[in-house]
Amino acid sequence: MPERRFHEPVLLTETIAMLRPVTGKTYLDATLGGGGHAEAILEASAPAGRLVGLDRDPQAIQFAGQRLARFGDRVELLNTNFAEIDRTSRLEQAHFDGALLDLGVSSAQVDDVVRGFSYRQDAPLDMRMGPRGEPARELLSRAAPSTLEQIIRDYGEERHARRIAKAIVREREREPINTTNRLRAIVESAVPASSHQLKSVARVFQAIRIAVNDELTALKSGLKQIERRLNADARLVVIAYHSLEDRVVKRYFRELAADCECPPDLPVCRCDKVSEADVLTPRPIRPTEAEVAANPRARSARLRAIERRRQVADQT
Numbered sequence: 001m002p003e004r005r006f007h008e009p010v011l012l013t014e015t016i017a018m019l020r021p022v023t024g025k026t027y028l029d030a031t032l033g034g035g036g037h038a039e040a041i042l043e044a045s046a047p048a049g050r051l052v053g054l055d056r057d058p059q060a061i062q063f064a065g066q067r068l069a070r071f072g073d074r075v076e077l078l079n080t081n082f083a084e085i086d087r088t089s090r091l092e093q094a095h096f097d098g099a100l101l102d103l104g105v106s107s108a109q110v111d112d113v114v115r116g117f118s119y120r121q122d123a124p125l126d127m128r129m130g131p132r133g134e135p136a137r138e139l140l141s142r143a144a145p146s147t148l149e150q151i152i153r154d155y156g157e158e159r160h161a162r163r164i165a166k167a168i169v170r171e172r173e174r175e176p177i178n179t180t181n182r183l184r185a186i187v188e189s190a191v192p193a194s195s196h197q198l199k200s201v202a203r204v205f206q207a208i209r210i211a212v213n214d215e216l217t218a219l220k221s222g223l224k225q226i227e228r229r230l231n232a233d234a235r236l237v238v239i240a241y242h243s244l245e246d247r248v249v250k251r252y253f254r255e256l257a258a259d260c261e262c263p264p265d266l267p268v269c270r271c272d273k274v275s276e277a278d279v280l281t282p283r284p285i286r287p288t289e290a291e292v293a294a295n296p297r298a299r300s301a302r303l304r305a306i307e308r309r310r311q312v313a314d315q316t
């Protein structure tokens with residue numbers, strides 16, 4: 001790994017204030033990255049707080065492993081997708097007194113030229129967060145035109161999705177789309193020339209990345225698996241970086257907090273639903289101007305948190 005910092009943790013003070021780590025408890029960092037949040041959780045829960053750290057990227061596990069080595073057996077790191085917690089034998093019995101999901105990619109991943117996340121530098125079009133799955137170039141070479149359009153529209157919220165999908169299909173017939181520069185040039189050629197062209201490129205790159213890593217499916221599934229493993233009064237903190245992720249988190253938290261799921265036209269409540277959690281953030285917490293000035297990648301961050309209710313946790 002290069003000497004520069006692996007990743008600057010975002011909303012660090014706010015995350016620790018929300019999680020309130022204490023000694024003797026066990027915390028989950030499901031998106032370890034460079035281990036910045038994990039380190040702060042371990043420091044705040046000294047001398048005997050424990051941390052389980054997950055990441056689908058083996059490089060993150062390796063880097064964070066070195067960074068957190070000084071905490072000895074208070075730390076356990078696993079190279080796994082948080083959507084596979086229930087299938088990870090090591091976590092079969094695991095329960096947590098607090099959990100963090102700091103979504104998306106780390107700076108190290110974006111800045112690592114060979115991984116092809118960034119449209120700012122030419123690289124092989126890969127975009128996988130871990131070694132498993134299909135690289136972006138393969139997705140672009142086989143996906144049906146309608147699928148490409150849907151990915152770009154749904155995950156990129158890009159209004160020129162159809163034109164861009166058509167351009168991708170036309171260009172891949174001439175020659176495979178194997179590099180970030182080529183994809184960027186195709187997008188630029190497909191949308192009207194304007195100052196917004198680069199925004200379309202960014203949205204397409206985001207969309208392809210989300211599809212390659214199946215990020216929204218993983219988020220929906222991971223949230224459920226983690227929530228079921230929270231002890232009474234445990235808090236779950238999620239930091240999202242775009243509106244699609246944030247919407248999933250907001251809806252899920254609202255669902256958990258609701259004490260009725262009857263259709264709205266039913267005059268009286270007939271369901272047995274009980275509220276499973278309290279939402280601690282009616283509005284998401286955003287980074288301060290000072291944080292954004294120091295770390296522009298924090299700009300779009302939105303933190304939401306819930307606290308698991310005691311009576312529900314006691315029954316599980």
Ligand SMILES: C[S@@+](CC[C@H](N)C(=O)[O-])C[C@H]1O[C@@H](n2cnc3c(N)ncnc32)[C@H](O)[C@@H]1O
Pocket residue numbers: 007008009010030031032033034035036037038054055056057060080081082083102103104105106107129218219222
């Ligand atoms: C924004 S970074 C986390 C940074 C970290 N909080 C820190 O302080 O350095 C997000 C990390 O989550 C990982 N990640 C994203 N989705 C994942 C998933 N479904 N399962 C496991 N790790 C995931 C990425 O590989 C990346 O390393």
